[in-house]
Amino acid sequence: MGTVVSFHLEPGGCPARDARAAVAASCARLHELDALFSTWNPESPMSRFRAGHLRLADAPPEISVVLELCEEANVLSQGWFDPWAMPGGFDPTGLVKGWATAQALAVLQTAGVESVVVNGGGDIAVLGHPCGSGAWRIGIRHPWRSEALACVLEVDRPVATSGCYERGPHLINPRDGTLLSRTASATVVGSSLALCDALATALVVAGDDGPELARSLRGYEAYLIGVDGEEDATGGIVFASEGVA
Amino acid sequence: MRRAPAVVAASAAGFAGVLALHSGSRPSILSGSGPPATPVTSSPTATAPITGSVTPLTGAATTALGNSEQYGYGVLAVRVTVRGGHITNVSVANLQTAEQYSQLLAQQVIPVLRNEVLSAQSAHINAISGATYTSEAYAYSVQSALDRLGAK
Numbered sequence: 269m270g271t272v273v274s275f276h277l278e279p280g281g282c283p284a285r286d287a288r289a290a291v292a293a294s295c296a297r298l299h300e301l302d303a304l305f306s307t308w309n310p311e312s313p314m315s316r317f318r319a320g321h322l323r324l325a326d327a328p329p330e331i332s333v334v335l336e337l338c339e340e341a342n343v344l345s346q347g348w349f350d351p352w353a354m355p356g357g358f359d360p361t362g363l364v365k366g367w368a369t370a371q372a373l374a375v376l377q378t379a380g381v382e383s384v385v386v387n388g389g390g391d392i393a394v395l396g397h398p399c400g401s402g403a404w405r406i407g408i409r410h411p412w413r414s415e416a417l418a419c420v421l422e423v424d425r426p427v428a429t430s431g432c433y434e435r436g437p438h439l440i441n442p443r444d445g446t447l448l449s450r451t452a453s454a455t456v457v458g459s460s461l462a463l464c465d466a467l468a469t470a471l472v473v474a475g476d477d478g479p480e481l482a483r484s485l486r487g488y489e490a491y492l493i494g495v496d497g498e499e500d501a502t503g504g505i506v507f508a509s510e511g512v513a
Numbered sequence: 514m515r516r517a518p519a520v521v522a523a524s525a526a527g528f529a530g531v532l533a534l535h536s537g538s539r540p541s542i543l544s545g546s547g548p549p550a551t552p553v554t555s556s557p558t559a560t561a562p563i564t565g566s567v568t569p570l571t572g573a574a575t576t577a578l579g580n581s582e583q584y585g586y587g588v589l590a591v592r593v594t595v596r597g598g599h600i601t602n603v604s605v606a607n608l609q610t611a612e613q614y615s616q617l618l619a620q621q622v623i624p625v626l627r628n629e630v631l632s633a634q635s636a637h638i639n640a641i642s643g644a645t646y647t648s649e650a651y652a653y654s655v656q657s658a659l660d661r662l663g664a665k
Contacts, residue, residue, distance in 0.1 A: 390644060405636070407640070409643025417633050417638070418629055
């Protein structure tokens with residue numbers, strides 16, 4: 269998936285030696301999933317499925333699971349998340365990273381880890397609480413300042429952020445220099461990291477329709493930053509107030 | 514079947530090139546003086562040599578330009594040359610960096626966010642959520658160039 273996954277384990281739950289073994293197992297699972305879903309490797313099951321060379325019935329079960337999640341995300345997002353409309357054919361990448369990160373966390377949970385954050389390239393899966401209680405503090409990347417954070421959120425559920433801040437000039441209308449996208453960053457907090465990932469992408473793509481779409485998502489909270497810096501958050505978003513330097 | 518390892522070698526060299534871009538605030542891969550006023554750059558300034566064995570090649574070299582791909586810090590497109598069934602050269606034909614994008618944004622004044630934290634280091638956070646970078650752009654661009662060349 270061409271990304272970096274980091275693990276932040278809190279003490280407790282299981283001995284350090286077991287925790288290390290659990291992280292190793294979690295990494296192994298991530299490599300398996302990468303091999304399954306790589307759209308770059310033409311021999312991966314996902315590539316062969318996209319190309320029509322592998323029937324769903326013959327594919328590893330993970331492919332069906334992801335397909336169903338993609339359909340769910342497509343419906344939830346009112347069509348704004350549409351992996352079937354990608355230029356190169358069906359491409360679930362916008363959901364798989366979040367899903368795989370959640371799978372990595374599940375491996376740790378099964379192994380007895382009680383308190384952990386797994387950060388899969390900006391998609392955050394959480395389990396338990398930091399230091400035994402309280403909420404996790406998750407910084408949201410600032411769309412335009414690399415050393416800064418847009419804010420810090422307090423969460424006890426997964427978080428995913430999508431943005432177009434680093435995606436280059438293709439988002440600028442070459443005729444008049446105006447920015448084509450209205451949404452610079454969209455963060456979604458909810459129970460399923462796979463859906464958070466897809467919905468964050470959908471909210472960026474939806475542009476002006478993002479705020480209304482965000483409020484239609486039951487069970488999911490959203491924090492949006494417009495290209496003009498205007499911020500919008502649904503009622504369940506909790507901004508950390510202390511510890512801000 | 515020969516295509517896959519050849520592309521892997523190209524990608525590995527390419528990743529090194531892309532990573533090198535990240536190390537400085539101003540990509541050394543770009544030549545020329547002064548920031549361009551508009552986000553347009555198109556010059557074959559960098560070459561990523563292909564590692565691996567070089568066997569005597571026969572036949573004419575053919576070259577194709579790959580698709581422009583987002584690579585996290587901007588957009589890039591590579592030019593791939595194939596000769597005798599081998600990739601003989603991969604160069605960055607088009608590179609638009611996020612810095613140019615940032616300059617454009619800077620011209621419009623970066624807005625101050627209500628809860629913004631100026632230093633991520635001081636915020637006592639457990640993780641950072643944000644859109645991410647990928648080096649696969651390079652690989653995709655190489656792949657599309659190979660497709661154009663009909664490489665096998």
